[in-house]
Amino acid sequence: MNRSLQSFLAQEQQEVNAALNKYIKQLNIPDRLRESVLYSIEAGGKRLRPILMKLTCEGFGGDVKKIYPAAIALEMIHTYSLIHDDLPAMDDDTYRRGKLTNHKKFDEATAILAGDGLLTNSFHVITSSDLYTDSEKLFIIDKLAKASGLEGMVAGQYMDMMAENQQITIEELESIHRLKTGRLISFAIEIGGFLANVSEEMLCKLKEFAEYQGIIFQIQDDILDVEGEQELIGKQVGSDINNDKSTYPSILGLQGAKHYKQQYVNQSNECLTALDLINANIAILAQYLADRNQ
């Protein structure tokens, strides 16, 4: 990774983590429940969604400080989804990013409630912000609820569970990921543009770019599960194959998956050109995400 991108990402992660911590710590909640929430919040992660939001906003000349409440709400939703996905009844994971999963560190009931609480309070982060007008707040809440709800991420996670041990087509795989991971990534990018007051027409093109990012992100995730380095990706290489999960490489082969990804990268670059963002930092980030090794 380019050194200046690396230090930028590290700095952004710190800013997002600080804002998340500040919000959670000022709430009046039982100590151990707060500990459980903070445990998963502090497990960190790359904060890619907030960073996508910020660089999109910056690319259009927006005031990047405005992204924080929306970005924090988004990370709370993302964190809740990881806590619930790891539960024994779902993916039954013991570790995430090298740390015990929430229900292993605490207990299942606490993990369920920490997830429910993070989800619910993500909307409160928006209503209680003083950076947005009423109509901005409602736009963000509406998009966030749709992206993460019954027609969005929740449906994707459900379809993903149902597809386990099933032979599925590339179209089915893609429609699962468009919902499961794509919708929150799209939300990040759309809101970045929205907060920079881009035109309706530009927002439409931006959504197309956002959709490609979600798919590219997932294909690269699947590729790393085959040829990544365990210390870098933070989970066992080959875990998808061991779990009998359909992935881009399992359907298309490793080279096929890389080729498939490249087609989306080309389309994504065409969008960036049309949006006059091809020389912006968001283009550097997009390129990094497509080629990342972690």
Add this chain to the structure above:
Amino acid sequence: MNRSLQSFLAQEQQEVNAALNKYIKQLNIPDRLRESVLYSIEAGGKRLRPILMKLTCEGFGGDVKKIYPAAIALEMIHTYSLIHDDLPAMDDDTYRRGKLTNHKKFDEATAILAGDGLLTNSFHVITSSDLYTDSEKLFIIDKLAKASGLEGMVAGQYMDMMAENQQITIEELESIHRLKTGRLISFAIEIGGFLANVSEEMLCKLKEFAEYQGIIFQIQDDILDVEGEQELIGKQVGSDINNDKSTYPSILGLQGAKHYKQQYVNQSNECLTALDLINANIAILAQYLADRNQ
């Protein structure tokens, strides 16, 4: 129960059920996930919260049609909380209102996701309504997220779980129930007043009335668990004692609990008098809730 109250409640239940069904059915979600959501939605329940909201709004001369989106969002949150509370890791219940619990009818993963989805989409019900101004929507979303989130219902459920098999005081019991069941009941009543445009001062008194209703409701629930009729209450009499749960009767004795409840009923009636609602239908409902046998 008074026959006219009975038929009013039945009619209201139908209206709320129809509106809930309509919202869920127009969503684009996987069939079996929708079935699971509708299963718990259709398990019905008394719809007391929407009815409290409606009669409060009516008592202040408001337009009762305006309550529906807020009431439906509230019932979706209430329904999600029952699905998650019934999970094996939480209360581990097999039946609710005489029907299999969601995770027994479907499976745990589906139940978790149905709950997550209901919770998330409850906020979408508000953003997508055409009955509210932007500022009304934000007021409702803010109150709903606070009432049901980490400082509200979720904290109450957490404290309730932690209190199992523990000796607790009446103050501790009450603080659990103020959060676990009280906050959503309060939300119902407050929003009923808010939508009827009551003054700040009246809203403050109304909140006091709402808090009493939450406590009275819970005391009566505990009393019915001791002396109720199984067919009417829809669960086994004595289940709290069998689960070694602290209740008002277990701490105060049955007569003590009845006396304790009556003090709150008196204070509640004083509020109704101050609010000039003592002759309104909300007063009849409050009396019924305090004395109900189901």
